[in-house]
Amino acid sequence: MTSAKIAVIGGDGIGPEVTAEAIKVLTAVAPDTFEFVDYDLGAERWLRTGEVLPDSVLEELKHVDAIALGAVGAAPGSKAIPSGLLERGLLLKLRFAFDHAINLRPSILYPGVPTPLAPGLVEGRTVDFVVVREGTEGLYCGNGGAVRVGTAQELATEVSVNTYFGVERVVRDAFRRAQARRGKLTLLHKHNVLVNAGRLWNRAFTEIAAEFPDVTTNYLHIDAAMIAMVVDPSQFDVIVTDNLFGDIVTDLAAAVTGGIGLAASANINPTGEYPSMFEPVHGSAPDIAGKGIADPTAAISSMALLLDHLGRPELARRIDEAVSADIAERGGEKLGTTQIGDRIAARVA
Amino acid sequence: MTSAKIAVIGGDGIGPEVTAEAIKVLTAVAPDTFEFVDYDLGAERWLRTGEVLPDSVLEELKHVDAIALGAVGAAPGSKAIPSGLLERGLLLKLRFAFDHAINLRPSILYPGVPTPLAPGLVEGRTVDFVVVREGTEGLYCGNGGAVRVGTAQELATEVSVNTYFGVERVVRDAFRRAQARRGKLTLLHKHNVLVNAGRLWNRAFTEIAAEFPDVTTNYLHIDAAMIAMVVDPSQFDVIVTDNLFGDIVTDLAAAVTGGIGLAASANINPTGEYPSMFEPVHGSAPDIAGKGIADPTAAISSMALLLDHLGRPELARRIDEAVSADIAERGGEKLGTTQIGDRIAARVA
Numbered sequence: 258m259t260s261a262k263i264a265v266i267g268g269d270g271i272g273p274e275v276t277a278e279a280i281k282v283l284t285a286v287a288p289d290t291f292e293f294v295d296y297d298l299g300a301e302r303w304l305r306t307g308e309v310l311p312d313s314v315l316e317e318l319k320h321v322d323a324i325a326l327g328a329v330g331a332a333p334g335s336k337a338i339p340s341g342l343l344e345r346g347l348l349l350k351l352r353f354a355f356d357h358a359i360n361l362r363p364s365i366l367y368p369g370v371p372t373p374l375a376p377g378l379v380e381g382r383t384v385d386f387v388v389v390r391e392g393t394e395g396l397y398c399g400n401g402g403a404v405r406v407g408t409a410q411e412l413a414t415e416v417s418v419n420t421y422f423g424v425e426r427v428v429r430d431a432f433r434r435a436q437a438r439r440g441k442l443t444l445l446h447k448h449n450v451l452v453n454a455g456r457l458w459n460r461a462f463t464e465i466a467a468e469f470p471d472v473t474t475n476y477l478h479i480d481a482a483m484i485a486m487v488v489d490p491s492q493f494d495v496i497v498t499d500n501l502f503g504d505i506v507t508d509l510a511a512a513v514t515g516g517i518g519l520a521a522s523a524n525i526n527p528t529g530e531y532p533s534m535f536e537p538v539h540g541s542a543p544d545i546a547g548k549g550i551a552d553p554t555a556a557i558s559s560m561a562l563l564l565d566h567l568g569r570p571e572l573a574r575r576i577d578e579a580v581s582a583d584i585a586e587r588g589g590e591k592l593g594t595t596q597i598g599d600r601i602a603a604r605v606a
Numbered sequence: 607m608t609s610a611k612i613a614v615i616g617g618d619g620i621g622p623e624v625t626a627e628a629i630k631v632l633t634a635v636a637p638d639t640f641e642f643v644d645y646d647l648g649a650e651r652w653l654r655t656g657e658v659l660p661d662s663v664l665e666e667l668k669h670v671d672a673i674a675l676g677a678v679g680a681a682p683g684s685k686a687i688p689s690g691l692l693e694r695g696l697l698l699k700l701r702f703a704f705d706h707a708i709n710l711r712p713s714i715l716y717p718g719v720p721t722p723l724a725p726g727l728v729e730g731r732t733v734d735f736v737v738v739r740e741g742t743e744g745l746y747c748g749n750g751g752a753v754r755v756g757t758a759q760e761l762a763t764e765v766s767v768n769t770y771f772g773v774e775r776v777v778r779d780a781f782r783r784a785q786a787r788r789g790k791l792t793l794l795h796k797h798n799v800l801v802n803a804g805r806l807w808n809r810a811f812t813e814i815a816a817e818f819p820d821v822t823t824n825y826l827h828i829d830a831a832m833i834a835m836v837v838d839p840s841q842f843d844v845i846v847t848d849n850l851f852g853d854i855v856t857d858l859a860a861a862v863t864g865g866i867g868l869a870a871s872a873n874i875n876p877t878g879e880y881p882s883m884f885e886p887v888h889g890s891a892p893d894i895a896g897k898g899i900a901d902p903t904a905a906i907s908s909m910a911l912l913l914d915h916l917g918r919p920e921l922a923r924r925i926d927e928a929v930s931a932d933i934a935e936r937g938g939e940k941l942g943t944t945q946i947g948d949r950i951a952a953r954v955a
């Protein structure tokens with residue numbers, strides 16, 4: 258990586274605000290390394306032009322080295338923008354078009370971060386795990402339909418699609434990560450009810466486990482995982498799960514490790530054929546947009562995942578350490594968006 | 607209700623242990639009122655006879671006034687019993703055969719109950735809400751399949767089925783309950799991704815809301831609900847959601863209000879054509895079965911829901927009050943299964 262081209266999609270709501278700080282930190286940790294290209298996509302673009310993600314833009318994006326995304330999506334109750342239009346037309350479109358099979362979501366409870374959990378449950382324990390969420394299948398394929406829409410006889414379906422190809426690669430990725438960490442991998446599913454998908458996930462998990470005898474494995478139903486996550490999140494090292502369960506459990510994981518304002522994520526294309534994408538787990542939070550109060554930490558930490566992915570782990574660790582040190586120094590104090598960005602940028606420089 | 611016939615299905619693991627205490631309390635609060643008929647169903651019956659729920663038993667069960675169920679299901683890792691066989695062949699079979707559309711799951715944080723949440727988040731606030739979970743549709747229909755099973759080309763699907771008929775009745779039920787409580791109803795879904803099912807749920811919710819102008823409504827994506835549930839569960843009054851989201855959120859709700867050992871539930875047939883079923887939210891917990899340490903409180907509280915359903919709210923409240931008083935007196939002390947049953951039975955007598 259001498260010079261790398263990063264596509265920046267700030268998106269909606271607080272997205273552009275937090276992304277600006279992420280880019281600030283990335284530039285501070287690696288000056289003269291990145292070329293940034295801004296893409297004006299999201300709610301405003303759609304309202305102005307009716308375009309969500311033009312084909313020409315998708316084509317251009319194919320050739321960048323990585324994508325830094327802020328957040329996408331109108332307010333849930335918005336009347337101007339149909340529900341999910343931007344999420345599906347932009348965020349999910351990119352995840353699917355660029356085959357982002359591995360949706361990586363680390364959760365670390367940094368010292369000094371206020372957690373909603375009772376002190377006794379986390380004191381003296383290390384909460385540091387990563388969820389490997391499948392990113393290209395499951396209920397996210399848009400494979401549903403409806404008949405007799407708008408009538409009392411309406412029937413609406415949603416189909417969860419699971420292939421061995423898709424499951425195998427994410428499970429294998431998770432085993433590798435577990436092996437490189439504390440050697441523990443947990444599969445989350447609901448195979449007592451979702452028997453077809455469950456059998457496939459179980460088979461892939463069991464088969465690949467045989468190749469990783471040094472990784473300890475266990476299984477939790479997704480409902481039981483909710484309890485485990487709040488009573489003892491320190492039990493987890495690596496978690497692997499499908500697209501929807503991953504969506505749900507990572508928000509809970511973020512909440513117990515200090516909130517969605519700190520949760521970073523990477524959408525990784527496993528073959529390198531397409532650019533990977535780095536984004537905070539949080540959404541566009543329209544309610545606090547424009548106030549300068551959004552926490553950019555998650556967006557900044559996502560840049561560490563980007564650096565890891567581009568083969569610069571030493572720079573990635575500098576961001577991680579700066580984030581951790583800054584959070585400790587803040588001690589729960591609420592700082593503004595640019596203030597946090599400036600502080601972390603100064604630390605990594 | 608002069609005399610009512612209750613079918614008792616203890617089931618597996620701790621199921622029979624907690625159910626015995628529930629029946630003890632029910633008999634104490636209403637002596638000479640109930641006739642109990644025991645049904646030997648579950649893992650052991652299946653291992654012995656290969657039968658999960660014979661048609662003749664299903665036919666008999668149709669004619670009882672209510673069903674008290676303990677828990678069903680083998681240990682997740684069990685080799686002797688195929689995954690989900692008992693859950694689907696017995697528990698879900700009963701919910702579907704008896705059209706248990708309304709799966710009611712109250713969560714109350716009783717004074718003195720240890721919660722995994724930080725004290726500051728719940729102190730001085732009332733956490734008292736009920737989840738109305740749809741019970742007969744969604745991903746629980748068993749409407750999935752697989753091709754090329756066992757190969758590298760396997761494809762497995764699961765279909766979420768949502769009908770206006772099914773959604774309307776559960777949403778209406780939830781509005782009624784909200785009206786009779788604190789007047790607030792929250793819809794949980796993921797309509798930005800599950801657009802077909804989401805549109806149907808939204809429409810039913812919006813239409814019925816117009817009939818209940820005194821009920822305040824809001825909407826949360828299921829992932830955002832995870833965060834809301836741990837940072838401020840006091841914000842909820844009534845929650846309505848689909849079968850799978852309801853499964854997931856009620857375990858989390860149980861966890862934050864003192865654990866699955868306290869969470870009661872009712873599976874209600876809305877027309878009264880079939881018997882309703884009352885059961886703790888927790889599973890069969892094979893790891894602690896036979897030790898006499900399972901907490902029967904959830905099973906006991908489920909009997910209050912049974913009494914409500916059979917038109918004896920004054921007796922139901924006696925159980926609720928006894929449970930609450932006993933929990934306060936326990937003060938977090940761990941008591942045995944029969945000990946708790948005896949104490950609550952003595953209080954209601």
Ligand SMILES: CC(C)[C@H](C(=O)O)[C@@H](O)C(=O)O
Pocket residue numbers: 329330344345348349504538540798799829
């Ligand atoms: C915005 C939404 C489509 C998205 C998802 O469901 O994946 C978000 O919740 C996330 O977790 O990245």
Ligand SMILES: CC(C)[C@H](C(=O)O)[C@@H](O)C(=O)O
Pocket residue numbers: 449450480678679693694697698853887889
């Ligand atoms: C045992 C299982 C099938 C069941 C469900 O998923 O509904 C349980 O988790 C519950 O919540 O009652």
